[in-house]
Amino acid sequence: MNSTDLWAILPILVLTGWTCVLLLLDLFIPQRHKAWTAVLAALGLIAAMVATILQAGQVRIGFNNMVVADGFAIFLNLLFLGSGVIAIMLAYDYLKRLGIERGEYYTLLLFSITGMLLMAVAADLIVVFLSLELLSIPLYVLAGFAPGRLTSEESALKYFLMGAFASGFVVYGVALVFGATGSTSFSTIVQAVGTASTNPTLLVIGAAFVLVGLGFKVAAVPFHMWTPDVYQGAPSSVTAFMSIGAKAAGFAALFRVFITALPELASDLTPIMWALAAATMILGNIVAIAQTNIKRLLAYSSIAHAGYILMALVPFGDPAVARDAVASALFYLMAYALTNFTAWAVVIALEQMDEKGLELEDYAGLGKKHPWLAVAMTVAMLSFTGIPPTLGLVGKFFLFRTAIAGGFVGLALIGVITSLVSAFYYLRVVVIMYMREGDPQVSRAPWLQIAAVATALATVVLSIVASPLLNWASRALLELF
Amino acid sequence: MNFVFHPLTLVTFFPLVGVLVLLFLKQEQKNAARWTALITSLITFGISIAVLLQFNPNNPDLQLVVNLPWIQVSTWTISYHMGVDGLSILLLLLTTFLTPISILSTWSAVEERVRDFMLFFLLLEIGMVGVFLAQDLFLFYVFWEFTLVPMYFLIGIWGGGRRIYAAIKFFLYTMAGSILMLLAILWLGVQQNSFSVPELIAKGGIPGNIQIWLFLAFAAAFAIKVPMWPLHSWLPDAHVEAPTAGSVILAGVLLKMGTYGFLRFNLPMFPQAAVQLAPWMAGLAVVGILYGAAVSYAQQDVKKLVAYSSVSHLGFVMLGLFALNPQGIQGGILQMINHGLSTGALFLIVGMIYERRHTRDLNAFGGLWKIMPVYGTLTLIVTLSSMGLPGLNGFIGEFTILLGAWGAGEATGPLGSYWFAGLAALGVILAAVYMLFMFQKMFLGPVDKDENRTLKDLNWREIATLLPLLVFIFWIGIYPKPFFTLMAPAVEKLVAVLQAAAVAIH
Numbered sequence: 012m013n014s015t016d017l018w019a020i021l022p023i024l025v026l027t028g029w030t031c032v033l034l035l036l037d038l039f040i041p042q043r044h045k046a047w048t049a050v051l052a053a054l055g056l057i058a059a060m061v062a063t064i065l066q067a068g069q070v071r072i073g074f075n076n077m078v079v080a081d082g083f084a085i086f087l088n089l090l091f092l093g094s095g096v097i098a099i100m101l102a103y104d105y106l107k108r109l110g111i112e113r114g115e116y117y118t119l120l121l122f123s124i125t126g127m128l129l130m131a132v133a134a135d136l137i138v139v140f141l142s143l144e145l146l147s148i149p150l151y152v153l154a155g156f157a158p159g160r161l162t163s164e165e166s167a168l169k170y171f172l173m174g175a176f177a178s179g180f181v182v183y184g185v186a187l188v189f190g191a192t193g194s195t196s197f198s199t200i201v202q203a204v205g206t207a208s209t210n211p212t213l214l215v216i217g218a219a220f221v222l223v224g225l226g227f228k229v230a231a232v233p234f235h236m237w238t239p240d241v242y243q244g245a246p247s248s249v250t251a252f253m254s255i256g257a258k259a260a261g262f263a264a265l266f267r268v269f270i271t272a273l274p275e276l277a278s279d280l281t282p283i284m285w286a287l288a289a290a291t292m293i294l295g296n297i298v299a300i301a302q303t304n305i306k307r308l309l310a311y312s313s314i315a316h317a318g319y320i321l322m323a324l325v326p327f328g329d330p331a332v333a334r335d336a337v338a339s340a341l342f343y344l345m346a347y348a349l350t351n352f353t354a355w356a357v358v359i360a361l362e363q364m365d366e367k368g369l370e371l372e373d374y375a376g377l378g379k380k381h382p383w384l385a386v387a388m389t390v391a392m393l394s395f396t397g398i399p400p401t402l403g404l405v406g407k408f409f410l411f412r413t414a415i416a417g418g419f420v421g422l423a424l425i426g427v428i429t430s431l432v433s434a435f436y437y438l439r440v441v442v443i444m445y446m447r448e449g450d451p452q453v454s455r456a457p458w459l460q461i462a463a464v465a466t467a468l469a470t471v472v473l474s475i476v477a478s479p480l481l482n483w484a485s486r487a488l489l490e491l492f
Numbered sequence: 493m494n495f496v497f498h499p500l501t502l503v504t505f506f507p508l509v510g511v512l513v514l515l516f517l518k519q520e521q522k523n524a525a526r527w528t529a530l531i532t533s534l535i536t537f538g539i540s541i542a543v544l545l546q547f548n549p550n551n552p553d554l555q556l557v558v559n560l561p562w563i564q565v566s567t568w569t570i571s572y573h574m575g576v577d578g579l580s581i582l583l584l585l586l587t588t589f590l591t592p593i594s595i596l597s598t599w600s601a602v603e604e605r606v607r608d609f610m611l612f613f614l615l616l617e618i619g620m621v622g623v624f625l626a627q628d629l630f631l632f633y634v635f636w637e638f639t640l641v642p643m644y645f646l647i648g649i650w651g652g653g654r655r656i657y658a659a660i661k662f663f664l665y666t667m668a669g670s671i672l673m674l675l676a677i678l679w680l681g682v683q684q685n686s687f688s689v690p691e692l693i694a695k696g697g698i699p700g701n702i703q704i705w706l707f708l709a710f711a712a713a714f715a716i717k718v719p720m721w722p723l724h725s726w727l728p729d730a731h732v733e734a735p736t737a738g739s740v741i742l743a744g745v746l747l748k749m750g751t752y753g754f755l756r757f758n759l760p761m762f763p764q765a766a767v768q769l770a771p772w773m774a775g776l777a778v779v780g781i782l783y784g785a786a787v788s789y790a791q792q793d794v795k796k797l798v799a800y801s802s803v804s805h806l807g808f809v810m811l812g813l814f815a816l817n818p819q820g821i822q823g824g825i826l827q828m829i830n831h832g833l834s835t836g837a838l839f840l841i842v843g844m845i846y847e848r849r850h851t852r853d854l855n856a857f858g859g860l861w862k863i864m865p866v867y868g869t870l871t872l873i874v875t876l877s878s879m880g881l882p883g884l885n886g887f888i889g890e891f892t893i894l895l896g897a898w899g900a901g902e903a904t905g906p907l908g909s910y911w912f913a914g915l916a917a918l919g920v921i922l923a924a925v926y927m928l929f930m931f932q933k934m935f936l937g938p939v940d941k942d943e944n945r946t947l948k949d950l951n952w953r954e955i956a957t958l959l960p961l962l963v964f965i966f967w968i969g970i971y972p973k974p975f976f977t978l979m980a981p982a983v984e985k986l987v988a989v990l991q992a993a994a995v996a997i998h
Binding site: 399482 | 562563564565566567568605630633634635637638640641644645648649655656659660663664667668671672674675678679681682
């Protein structure tokens, strides 16, 4: 172990250390001052952000090619850490209101983020598996954080069982890849592929299993079954974070594994990924139309958006497009994160005790009674649909461009048509907010309002001043071996 | 920062100033909101006049161009590329001209959430002006899609009984077309490595069969917007449910975005496809002319009647454009303006009577001329203009279009048949039938309904909203030369491109 190794995992070290300290500190913070735990957790995330920014400008490969802190990892780590900060903003008032405030919430959140940070730098299948578990286990607990509420318990159990199942797929896939190539390190695998000593059948099956396991994490069809129930049952603040962090981490692994380790498998896996992306876009968007509960609607919406991002993974073996593919996926993840947080902030503001206030009907009259929240929600819905002036449009533009540049015009066509379908259910939310009369009950917690309006504002402003974010995404290169 | 004070930036984004002021007003400050919107849109109109004064009508190219990189990524660039030429200058003026008139028409018609109404209206103006000025495909797409949002709210919040249905139908229908255009834009961006319209036209070189696909993808967006038969079914719903000012802008400007799209993108970027598909497009246009006229005649609701007459009138515009010769295209552009003026005025007129009687049923009226003489006279002029009476604007546009479509047989040969012009001329007669039918039902005959006896004639504000339109209705009808002068060189340039393509095919 030398200094480069430690530099490569600096944010992870910072966050792990801080979280362990926080776990102890929290014991001494009395129940009525749990705000301190929240603030300290946020400070830890900010410290880790500083550490991440310090890493910028240099690619560091550590622990014998097991971790790579490259531009790709830095982009995603800042996304994870920023999401963590917003997740804390959303959670604080919500937990108090629902009477489930406990200090462990924040430490669990931070541990999960540690797993995500590790996922972004993982360059070895074992590290991928390790970080998958590290990010998932705290989330299983968080999903069941509203004890006594049946849906929350169901959600935790379902998520845990499905997650364990997915992990099983990943582990088995890793074992097969190891059997085929004799290594779990991406740098060795990429060189071993195509040589005489490699068993191609075993390799393809192993890679497919890894794809399936990670497909569960990003909620790609047909591995999405758990998503609506888990998203609906978990406390909304957890769902908000899970739908962004866990999904982005899944994509981090997918992109790194397939682009850096297995680009040679393109001819075998591209059709499978094509089908996954198409099915995810189609099913997610069509089933969302039938939803009347906002949490389920956003769950299916998150499935649909996983489909759009998968579109960028399809040309993973084409070195001419791969760079744009990664950039467009990263950019879309950022756009999706901002938009999703806006939507969830509004959902959390409207949610009442005992899961009241979650039906679409409960949004009637929001436009008149609480114009700022309604405007924020409208921006989120437009951005999800891909209507200007929002980041969603720029993101889709970039993604579809990548698909067309990779020669997948048919996939792009499915993408635009399903976007049209999505307009139907996203607009329905807007219709109910502005065109129906009602008297919605809303939490006036300042952090929640700030989170909703700030992310909505960012969604609009960053679409007009899009160059910095786009350039950052397109410079966030994956380090190839 | 020079581009901020560029005339085209100012004319596009000046309404934002009004939007910002409106944000600081309270919902109850209705008059303040109205005046803010009116003054903002009048200043915007003033800026567009300044643009006109700087515009050189002898130059066929884009003028007052501002071209700056907006979104730059290693592999692609999107520019803030704006410009105006003979094809768009009149539409720019029409937009900035109709907006204050529409705002004035809402003075007493809109009483609820006035501030929000004005806010959406000014946002809509930004989108519309941007559509006519954008020279980068992505920028154009942004403005194009953006217009959906405020219009959706205008229909959905301030519309009639079935407003939600109409708003969603309007949104989804239009978006259905534009997503296909988005695909075509992306394909062009990848294959030709540019999103700049002038650059793409200059580059050319897209093989003929691919041109057809791209043409159709763009046409999907524009044909729905126009709307061309058989894609028109969103239009009557949107028009009937929209508030008066919304209908005026919808008919006056938003439909023109479709015809303008054909003019700006389909014809010059895919000239071979345009030449090959011209008979089909002209055929659909003629069907639209006759179908719109026939359906108009069958309506009992005045607003629906006017809405369907738009299908017929826009058919004329499309026929003119796809005659692909100077007369046809010039007539088409002029007819876009004419339709904006006449149909805009008709919707205002319908709105005025609806405010008084709260019905639009033709049978509820009769003999109105005796009770409201000023209203009757103004309506007669507009009606005559809409049906193309010589001496008024409609005649000039339709006559030029028919000349183009008729002469098309010899000039470039794409239409190759006199049937198009012949059947379209039948549409002129049908227009007289349904327009006069409407006028007779409403204004002539005895006053047999008691509710109509007490109706008040137009007040100064209502006359002030109609008068500017009438000035142009007469001006274009009597002396259209200045309008043709503005567009002629740009049209000649476009026709040259089309003729070269026609030669390349044969």
